[in-house]
Amino acid sequence: MKQPTQRDLQAESRRTQLLDIALALFAERGVENVSIKDLAAEADIAPGLIYHYFASKDDLLAAVFQRYSPLPEFEAVIEQMSDLPAREGLQHFANGMAAIMGQKRAVIRLLARELLSPRASSLAVVVSFRATVVARLQDTFQRWIAAGELKPHEPLVTVHMLVSSLLILLLLEQPFELLIPQFVATIMDGIQA
Amino acid sequence: MKQPTQRDLQAESRRTQLLDIALALFAERGVENVSIKDLAAEADIAPGLIYHYFASKDDLLAAVFQRYSPLPEFEAVIEQMSDLPAREGLQHFANGMAAIMGQKRAVIRLLARELLSPRASSLAVVVSFRATVVARLQDTFQRWIAAGELKPHEPLVTVHMLVSSLLILLLLEQPFELLIPQFVATIMDGIQA
Amino acid sequence: MKQPTQRDLQAESRRTQLLDIALALFAERGVENVSIKDLAAEADIAPGLIYHYFASKDDLLAAVFQRYSPLPEFEAVIEQMSDLPAREGLQHFANGMAAIMGQKRAVIRLLARELLSPRASSLAVVVSFRATVVARLQDTFQRWIAAGELKPHEPLVTVHMLVSSLLILLLLEQPFELLIPQFVATIMDGIQA
Amino acid sequence: MKQPTQRDLQAESRRTQLLDIALALFAERGVENVSIKDLAAEADIAPGLIYHYFASKDDLLAAVFQRYSPLPEFEAVIEQMSDLPAREGLQHFANGMAAIMGQKRAVIRLLARELLSPRASSLAVVVSFRATVVARLQDTFQRWIAAGELKPHEPLVTVHMLVSSLLILLLLEQPFELLIPQFVATIMDGIQA
DNA sequence: GATGAATGAGAGTTCATTCAT
DNA sequence: GATGAATGAACTCTCATTCAT
Secondary structure (H helix, E strand, O other), X not given: OOOOOHHHHHHHHXXXXXXXXXXXXXXXXXXXXXXXXXXXXXXXXOHHHHHHHOOOHHHHHHHHHHHHOOHHHHXXXXXXXXXXXXHHHHHHHHHHHHHHHHHOHHHHHHHHHHHHOOOHHHOHHHHHHHHHHHHHHHHHXXXXXXXXXXXXXXXXXXXXXXXXXXXXXXXXXOOOOOOHHHHHHHHHHOOEO | OOOOOHHHHHHHHHHHHHHHHHHHHHHHHOHHHOOHHHHHHHHOOOHHHHHHHOOXXXXXXXXXXXXXXXXXXXXXHHHHHOOOOHHHHHHHHHHHHHHHHHHOHHHHHHHHXXXXXXXXXXXXXXXXXXXXXXHHXXXXXXXXXXXXXXXXXXXXXXXXXXXXXXXXXXXXXXXXXXXXXXXXXXXXHOOEO | OOOOOHHHHHHHHHHHHHHHHHHHHHHHHOHHHOOHHHHHHHHOOOHHHHHHHOOOHXXXXXXXXXXXXXXXXXXXXXXXXXXXXXXXXXXXXXXXXXXXXXXXXXXXXXXXXXXXXXXXHHOHHHHHHHHHHHHHHXXXXXXXXXXXXXXXXXXXXXXXXXXXXXXXXXXXXXXXXXXXXXXXXXXXXXOEO | OOOOOHHHHHHHHHHHHHHHHHHHHHHHHOHHHOOHHHHHHHHOOOHHHHHHHOOOHHHHHHHXXXXXXXXXXHHHHHHHHOOOOHHHHHHHHHHHHHHHHHHOHHHHHHHHHHHHOOOHHHOHHHHHHHHHHHHHHHHHHHHHHHOOOEOOOOXXXXXXXXXXXXXHHHXXXXXXXXXXXXXXXXXXXXXXX
C-alpha cells in the first residue's frame, strides 16, 4: 500500500474536474449535444487527454453517474421514512426528494433523460438505479400496509405516481417545492368530496 | 375542382409512406439516431427524394406530428368526460388515454421525448400540444369542483399526476392498462386506511 | 414552309420567357447561384420543362448570350465612330458604350463575369464576342493613325484601357456615365501639365 | 518564451501547405469549383483535418488572403512613387505593379475574382483591400496635382484606368509587362497627334 | 407541351477516437 | 500525464438531370 504521489493527486483532481464539467454540460445541453472537444475546451485541456481518464464518452457518462449518483441520498431518505407513520413518512419522503432534487438537480435530470432515451438499457448504472429505488420504496409501503396504516394496495402504483410527477416537473424545469405537499395530500386522502 | 390523377395518388402515397416510416423509426430509435439515409433506405428510395417532400428533417418531424397528432382523440375523450360525474369521468379519461396510447403509442412516445428534450421548444407543434391538453383538463376539473363533486383543490396537481404517471409508463415501454384503474382509485380515494 | 401553329407560338413565347428570367437571375446572383429550380419557380413551370427547351444549364446560358448579345449594338457604334474624326469618334464610342451598358446592363455583366471566370473558354460565344469587338476597334484606330489624327501607337492599348475601365465599373455596380468624358479626355490629351 | 517544438513546426508546415494548396487551386479553378475533398486529396490528408486548421472554407479563403496579401508590396510601391516626379513615379508604380503581379499572380487573380463576384463584400479582407489601395493612390495623385506636375483632374479616373487595365489583363491570363509602358505613356501624354 | 417524382453524386461540416511525440 | 495532429465515417442538404405519365 503505497502513498499517493503528487502525480496521483493531480490525476485525481483532473478526473474530478472532468466529471464536474461533464455533469454540468451533459445536464444542460443533453449528452449528444456535447462533444469531446467541448468538454476539453471547458476543462482547458487537449481532447485526447479525456481518453486517458475514460475509455469512451459512454464510459465518462457512466462515471458521472457513479460519482454523483443520488442513490445514497435516496436510500437515506427511504431509510428514515420507514420508521415513521405513513403520512409523516410520505411527507418526509417527498420533502427529502425535493431537497435532493434541489442539490442534485443536474445528475437527476441527466439520469432521467438517459432513463427515457431509446438506447437506455445500454448503461447498466442507469438501469440498476431505477430498480434499487423502486425496490426499497415498495418494501416500506408493504410494511405500512401490513401495519394497517394504509389500505391494501399495490404500492408500486403510489410510488410510480409520486416519482413520475416529480420527475416530469424536474425535466420540464419547473419548480416542484410548492406542489409536493399537494401531491402527498392527494395520494393520502384522494380528491373525492 | 380537378380529380386527383394517378401521379397525385402516387405522390400522396409516397408522402404517407415516408411519414409512416419516419414515425416508426423516430419512435423506435429517437430522432437523432435516425439519419435521412436510414429513412431513404427503409423506403427504398434515393435520399434526395425526401427533400422533395419535406424541406428538412425538422420539417419532416413536424409533419409527422401534424399527421398523427393524438390531439383530436385526446380532445374527444376530454369532451366526453366532462359530461360525466367525476369518478366516472376520470375513469373514462383514464380508459380513453389507455386506448389512445395503445393505438398511437409511437407518436406519443415521440411527442413525449421531444417535449422532454433539451432543444424542446424549437417545435411549435410540440409546445402547443401540451398547452392545449392541460388547459382542457383543468377546465373540466374546475367544473367538477364547482359542482361539489370534488374537494376544492388545484386541478393542475391531479392532472399532472395522472398524465405524468401514464407518460413515464409509456416512455419506459411498460404496460399501463392494468395500472390505470389503480391510478384513478388512488386519486379519488387516497390510500389512507 | 409552314405557318407557325398556336403551339409553335406558345413554345416561342415560353422560350423567350425562360431566356428573360435566366438573364435576370444569372446577372443578379451569378450563374452558379441560380438553380434550375429557381428558374422554374420564377417562370412558374416545372423544372423538367426547362430541359425541353434547352439541353442543359450551360446551353441555356449560351442561348441567353446569343439572344441578348450586345454585339450588334457595339458593332453599330463602332461602325459610326469610324466615320468621325478621332476625338469625336472616341467620344461617340464612349457615349455609345454608356448607352448600351445602360440598356443591356444585365447581359454585359453576365458576359463579363463569364469572360473572367476560370472555366471561360468553355463557352464559344463568350470568347468570340471579345475577339470580334477588339478586332473591329483596332481597325478603326489604325485608320485614325494612318490619317495622322492620332500618334502612331498600338491601338490595342487604348482600346484595352477604355474597355477595361468601363467593364470594371460595370462589374462593381458603379455609375459610369459621369466618368466617361474624363476617360476620353485622358486618353486623348493625357494628364501632363 | 518557449521554443517551437517539433510538433509546432509540423503543424505550422501543414498550415502553410494547406494555404499553398488552397491558393493554387482556388486561383486556378475558382473557389467554388474546389471542394474541401479536393484540397485534402491534394494535400494527401483526411478531409476533416482541414477543419482542424480552419473553421470553414470561407475562413480558409480569408487566411489565404491574409497570408499572401499583396498589400504590403503595393503599399511599398506607392510609398516609393510618391517621392518621385509624376512621370517617373507613374512609371515606377506601373513597373512595381508588373513585378508584384508577376510574383503574386495567384493571390491577385483570386482577390480580383472575389472582388468582382456577386457575393463580394462577404469577405472583409477583400473589401478593405480595395479601399486601402485606392485611397493611397489618390493621395499621391493629389500631391502631384498640387505641385503643378499634373493637370488638375480627378485622380480616381487615372487610377481606375490604370488598375482596371492591369487587372483585366491579369484575369485574362495575358502578359502585361510589354503593355505597361504604353499604358503609362498614354496616361501621361494622351494619344492626340 | 408539360409535369414533378426520382436519382445519385457531391457539397460543407462534425465528431468520437487514435497515437506519435 | 499531456498534447493536438490526424483519421474517416457519418451527417444534413443541394442540385443538374432523367423520364414515365
